[in-house]
Amino acid sequence: MSKIEIWDSIDKNSQMLTKMARDIWENPEVSLEEVYASNLQAKVLEDAGLKVTLGLKGLPTALIAEYGNGKPVIGILGEYDALESLSQDSISKRKVRVEGGHGHGCGHNLLGTAGVGAVIAIKKAIERKELHGTIRYYGCPAEEELVGKLFMLRDGYFNHCDALLYWHPSSNNTPWRVPCLASTSIVFSFKGLTAHAPQAHLGRSALDAVELMNVGANYLREHLPREVMFHYSILGNGIAPNTVPDRCQSWYMVRAPKRSYLDETFPRLVDVAKGAAMMTGTTLENVEVLGGGNDMVMNQTLADLFVKNMNELNGPSFTDEDYSFAKEINKQFTPEQKSMGAQAFQIPPEYYDKDLLDEVVPVANVKVLPISGDADLSWVYPFGAFYCATWPIGVFTHTWQATACTGSGIGMHGMLFASKTLAGACYELMTDDNLMQRVKKEFKDLDLHYKVNIGADSVPRKVILR
Known part of the structure; x- marks a missing residue:
């Protein structure tokens, strides 16, 4: 089976993949609650003949699907968690589908589905003995809270992988070539003493402690390296x-x-936080590190491989309807807003007059990427990632406009392009041993030393916002 035939097999599955992505889009689930999405993907992968494990240690919505044996072992990463309060219909005007509901404003309904499509295509080639090695799909929950992959890594689920491949929805078509930000997620818990408000002198307010901590933290900003940023709720x-x-x-x-x-x-x-507790007569009861990640290490050999396959595919295959939809979405932005949205995904200025990017940008002019739940993986395994356009130039992630697009034709066609790019990269890694060795050598030469950032007894948990 040639690479072209593998891409053709993804085209033949396009209706199934589009339906899966749309079904997950219509049933959005937030971090650690992705029951519908994980069960749907597990069933499709099992029906396709892969060995599926649904539910991993502490992560009931995580899954691994595997086929083949021996080397190389290529892992494709997927996600499927949605965002709170981003419910939106797949139209170009603001229209909430479910009041107060969730929505796929980060495109994870597309992210995981593209991986499923690529893995099934590669599985068929291995089954016919036209490719040799092992293909794995990792369904990773709770990316939005930087939890899933960190615990899966700690517990050894990525063992023996020779390379990990990843993509993310975007307005750009380009590989990731630079580091992302390191991050950590922390909850500070204060305990006080209740009292009736008219007799507040008898109580000790934990809320006062939180407010004073936040004030103190804001004064601390000036005395930290300017590159450090923090946000709180x-x-x-x-x-x-x-x-x-x-x-x-x-x-x-x-x-x-x-x-x-x-x-x-x-x-x-x-x-x-300790000072705030002292000032208010409360107790800093707990400091809990929920998750986070290192700064990401990008494998340039894999980045070049993605660009090669993207160019061979001639970019995503958008329709006239997609271009019209993009134009309608962008009518809501001023030129300044559109350029800001483009900069968020490292799109060069020469593309700003477009509404929808159907070209490949080999090297984006970017200093640093946002945080990613994949970063720690890149310290342990060769890791490559890329963006594919699934919404118009100008749209930010985590917005209702992004939710609208990830349920539309733009999102679906971008997702199929990503699936083929992943499959093409897998094909070359499984057929070109010299390429695989270059990927490994680049990683080995970095001489990285990874330290797990969560405790052995830590368990994933959901932060309750309300």
């Missing part, structure tokens, strides 16, 4: 204002170009 305590709250939490996400910056920042934030 106060988690609801469920108490009416006529009662002094005895429980309150602050959820922080800290980001920096290097893990070492986070290691220096973390104890200083803890000291701020």
